[in-house]
Amino acid sequence: MAKIQVLDKHVAELIAAGEVVERPASVVKELMENTIDAGARHVTVEIRDGGVTYIRITDDGCGIHREDVPTAFLRHATSKVRSEQDLAAIGTLGFRGEALASVAAVAKVEVITCAAGEIVGTRYVIHGGEEKILEDAGCAEGSTFIVEDLFYNIPARMKFLKKDVSEGNAVAGVVERLALSHPEIAVKFIRNGRTELQTPGDGQVLSCIHAVFGKQFASTLMPVEYEMGGVRVSGFVCKPENARPNRTMQHFFVNDRYVRTQTAMVAVERAYKGMMMAGRFPACVLYIRLPAETVDANVHPAKIEVRFINEKPVFDAVYYGVRSCLETRGSIQQITMDRVPEPKKEIAPTYASPVGTSKPVTASPVIPKAQPAQPPRRPSFLDLAVDDVRPAPAYSMQDSTAAPPQKKVEAVAEIIDIPPVEQPVTKLPETPKAPDEKPEQLAIEQAPAIQLVGEVFTTYILAQMGDSLFIIDKHAAHERILYNKLKAQSRSDQQILLSPVAVTVSREEHTALLESVKELAEAGIDLEDFGGTCVLVRSFPLILSGTDIDSTIREIAAGLTAGSHQVQSSKLDWIYHSSACRAAIKAGDASRPAELLDLAKQVLLDDSVRYCPHGRPVCVEMTRKEMEKLFGRIV
Numbered sequence: 001m002a003k004i005q006v007l008d009k010h011v012a013e014l015i016a017a018g019e020v021v022e023r024p025a026s027v028v029k030e031l032m033e034n035t036i037d038a039g040a041r042h043v044t045v046e047i048r049d050g051g052v053t054y055i056r057i058t059d060d061g062c063g064i065h066r067e068d069v070p071t072a073f074l075r076h077a078t079s080k081v082r083s084e085q086d087l088a089a090i091g092t093l094g095f096r097g098e099a100l101a102s103v104a105a106v107a108k109v110e111v112i113t114c115a116a117g118e119i120v121g122t123r124y125v126i127h128g129g130e131e132k133i134l135e136d137a138g139c140a141e142g143s144t145f146i147v148e149d150l151f152y153n154i155p156a157r158m159k160f161l162k163k164d165v166s167e168g169n170a171v172a173g174v175v176e177r178l179a180l181s182h183p184e185i186a187v188k189f190i191r192n193g194r195t196e197l198q199t200p201g202d203g204q205v206l207s208c209i210h211a212v213f214g215k216q217f218a219s220t221l222m223p224v225e226y227e228m229g230g231v232r233v234s235g236f237v238c239k240p241e242n243a244r245p246n247r248t249m250q251h252f253f254v255n256d257r258y259v260r261t262q263t264a265m266v267a268v269e270r271a272y273k274g275m276m277m278a279g280r281f282p283a284c285v286l287y288i289r290l291p292a293e294t295v296d297a298n299v300h301p302a303k304i305e306v307r308f309i310n311e312k313p314v315f316d317a318v319y320y321g322v323r324s325c326l327e328t329r330g331s332i333q334q335i336t337m338d339r340v341p342e343p344k345k346e347i348a349p350t351y352a353s354p355v356g357t358s359k360p361v362t363a364s365p366v367i368p369k370a371q372p373a374q375p376p377r378r379p380s381f382l383d384l385a386v387d388d389v390r391p392a393p394a395y396s397m398q399d400s401t402a403a404p405p406q407k408k409v410e411a412v413a414e415i416i417d418i419p420p421v422e423q424p425v426t427k428l429p430e431t432p433k434a435p436d437e438k439p440e441q442l443a444i445e446q447a448p449a450i451q452l453v454g455e456v457f458t459t460y461i462l463a464q465m466g467d468s469l470f471i472i473d474k475h476a477a478h479e480r481i482l483y484n485k486l487k488a489q490s491r492s493d494q495q496i497l498l499s500p501v502a503v504t505v506s507r508e509e510h511t512a513l514l515e516s517v518k519e520l521a522e523a524g525i526d527l528e529d530f531g532g533t534c535v536l537v538r539s540f541p542l543i544l545s546g547t548d549i550d551s552t553i554r555e556i557a558a559g560l561t562a563g564s565h566q567v568q569s570s571k572l573d574w575i576y577h578s579s580a581c582r583a584a585i586k587a588g589d590a591s592r593p594a595e596l597l598d599l600a601k602q603v604l605l606d607d608s609v610r611y612c613p614h615g616r617p618v619c620v621e622m623t624r625k626e627m628e629k630l631f632g633r634i635v
Helices: 009-020 024-037 066-072 086-087 099-107 164-181 205-213 261-273 311-327 407-416 439-446 474-488 507-515 519-521 551-559 568-581 595-606 622-629
Strands: 042-048 054-059 108-114 121-127 132-138 142-148 188-189 195-200 221-230 231-238 250-254 258-259 284-289 450-456 460-465 469-471 494-504 524-530 534-541 619-623
Touching: 009 099, 009 142, 024 042, 024 054, 024 099, 024 142, 024 164, 042 164, 066 121, 066 132, 099 108, 121 250, 164 188, 164 195, 164 205, 164 250, 164 258, 164 507, 205 221, 205 231, 205 284, 221 311, 231 311, 231 507, 250 261, 250 595, 261 284, 261 311, 284 311, 450 595, 460 474, 460 595, 469 474, 469 595, 474 568, 494 551, 507 519, 507 524, 507 534, 519 524, 534 551, 551 568, 619 622
Parallel strands: 042 188, 250 284
Antiparallel strands: 042 054, 054 142, 108 121, 108 142, 121 132, 188 195, 221 231, 231 284, 250 258, 450 460, 460 469, 469 619, 494 534, 524 534
């Protein structure tokens, strides 16, 4: 065995620093917690290059006395814990005395501070744990910490850092959570010279949520106020219809400390049971307050987890608090949901209205010209009153004074201001074959006759071709068809939105989307950073016209956040999967016979439509012979 020796002080400090400082976000978290503990009412955080090269945190707290400044950078030096008994009831965010020493060991740190009652302030510079300067400085009461060149003396740690945008988003996430934990503090966050966050500091949780997550998210929330068994729960939860595809918008604060708590998470989701679709998760910003001696915050290096002496009172308080809010939501709901317009008012004659809204557009997709084998762009494309318009050929331009056969047709003519005879949908069966018709369309025309038998469970299509009966899963079939089209599309199949759509997501989802901009663009989705946790969608695949852009982007962001799509090629493929699944007709959706027949033709005459992108079979076949065996007609 090698000889045992005591590590050099500098090496020991680097090892200890690695447990506290993992990335720029760790530095910001530790320093902001110190400013909050110092009683600051205004905090400004500024970073450059994701916080790797420059971090500055300024506060108006109590400051540090001159004689205490060098001591503050010694390991295990703190003003918050005096004895063993203090650890049993921790009431501050910081308490270990490791933050400043750890940061100074791996970066170049400068502190300018002035304590209450001091005539002159102090400037202290320390690089890599070595003191450089201690001198007088003119400054207001409070402290300013400047951290530069993080990990400059540990090059091996630098390679583990992510791109600047990812590191910057991680810092922004920390700032947002600490701002939410103390809405009475005005927090300002500046990234690369641009202010991205500014909370009012008025003590109102909802106004802080509005500043952090935006108006759209704040408008979906309901207040929670409940106390039970010495545990007080307050904050906001989302309405069941505004549930999210993942848990990234669940925020819990225990005694004003942001934590991850399985107890509260399960309690919230249990409270929503029976009110929310499977696979969806509630969003919340909840504050749990209980006696300090009943919770232990000293169980995780980053203090991100806590341990309760008794979890049941916490679970019960959260569960019943959220449940009571949900059960009384009918009396407080004031937002009026937009009504879907009548189909006849949405018909477009020969073009598609650009998808420029985050709400589902039921009648804006391109109405296909009459091509016998043209697949539906959207499962609801026949919802554009095709059956109502079908008698329109009798109403021609030569007989403009004649009354239309149906009132619905007259309404259509008034809206689009042209005779209904121009409606392409009226001539779907008779449109002549285009000279450059695609081979697959010719194949559909020349294929054996396919007869639609019907539909069962509003999910499965029954179709007969030759001596076989085919059972087709309409969602899986349409999903595969859309997926194939998305993979085959070119940039010319992209629809530029007249009104770009702003989509607000969580901080983690925002990072994932920006890291996947290239893959999304290749999939026909052009988006860009719009500040905060918002992205701006400027174009969308034409194939997906009529889908809800906001929901589609959220679904994609949720999947990317899961972290299971690291390989670039598979990430792009997964984006196609997610987009197709979101846009495809769903099991249980009502479908017209023309839609069902069209899907059946595409499935039975295209060998590439055999499995959905997730691997489930699209169609099963039962031959006449097998059926006759079942009924004993043949042996």
